[in-house]
Structure formats: structure tokens, C-alpha cells
């Protein structure tokens with residue numbers, strides 16, 4: 372970030388008055404340009420013992436598999452964002468009122484907050500969108516673990532398959548740092 376989006380003046384990297392960390396500050400119009408973590412919303416859409424996955428059509432990690440997820444847009448609720456991403460990339464439809472919280476992940480190395488819901492799939496019909504090469508329903512045995520886009524996902528997705536089999540779900544909060552592993556520090560029993 373070099374120039375102010377409000378007035379076009381050159382930005383200065385400094386601690387604003389009354390603050391305690393450095394920010395991009397416009398000394399012409401006084402606007403402080405905050406940079407905060409972004410929210411990524413995702414949904415584990417399930418049918419019997421299977422979960423909806425998609426194969427990435429775009430870089431990075433083109434050809435690898437993920438659970439659909441994407442950036443939350445302004446004006447959306449979390450559930451709307453997760454349902455939209457799921458539908459755009461796989462054609463899978465879930466009902467917002469059936470979406471339950473599953474995992475909160477703090478990705479410290481990318482400054483992202485990952486919020487994962489779970490919801491039953493309304494129909495098995497899938498149709499992949501422009502960002503997907505394929506959309507598919509996989510059981511745990513069929514899932515492409517050896518070609519997963521983000522290894523950090525394996526932990527919570529495998530956990531979800533176990534929960535599906537047991538029909539008993541929890542909410543997890545995890546933190547992931549570049550040098551370390553996913554830490555499950557809270558597990559709340561739900562149903």
C-alpha cells in the first residue's frame with residue numbers, strides 16, 4: 372500500500388496518535404488505513420457418509436482438492452457466504468437454517484480466520500463452477516487425502532467424517548502457525 376485511497380497522497384508507515392502499532396497513515400487527509408485479518412467461510416456439506424469436495428481449477432494448487440471456501444463479501448452473513456461459495460463452486464445446496472458451526476481456525480501465517488459450518492445436502496446433484504475442475508461427494512475412504520490443497524484441512528475434515536459416522540458433533544477452535552501444528556484447544560459438545 373503506497374498511496375491514500377481517499378485523497379491520493381503518499382502514505383506514511385507509523386504509529387497513529389493514541390494507537391500502539393504501526394499502520395499506513397495519510398498525513399494529508401488523516402485517514403488511517405487499517406489492515407485486519409480476512410474471514411474465509413466454508414461448509415462441510417454432507418450426504419450419508421459423504422462430503423462435498425471440489426478440485427481446484429485455478430492456481431495456487433490447481434488440480435488439488437479442497438472443501439469449498441471463499442472470502443466473505445460485504446453485506447453477507449457468515450452462513451450466506453459459506454452457502455454461496457459452496458453453491459458457486461460445486462452447485463451443492465444447503466439450507467442456511469441447517470448450517471451449524473463446526474470449526475473456527477486462526478491461520479496466523481496468512482492472517483485469515485477460517486469459519487467452517489456443516490450442513491446436510493439437499494440433493495446429490497452437483498455442478499462445478501468456474502473455479503472447479505470437478506465437484507464430488509467422497510466418503511472418508513474415497514477422499515483425495517494424498518492431493519489435498521491445504522494439509523491443515525485434513526485434521527478437521529477427518530474429524531468431521533468420524534463425527535458423521537457417530538452422529539455426534541462438536542465445535543472446535545484451532546490455531547495454526549507456519550512452524551507448528553493445528554492446536555485443538557477447545558471442543559464444545561453440542562448434540
Ligand code: ZN
Pocket residue numbers: 375376377378379380397398399400401402
Ligand atoms: Zn488521504
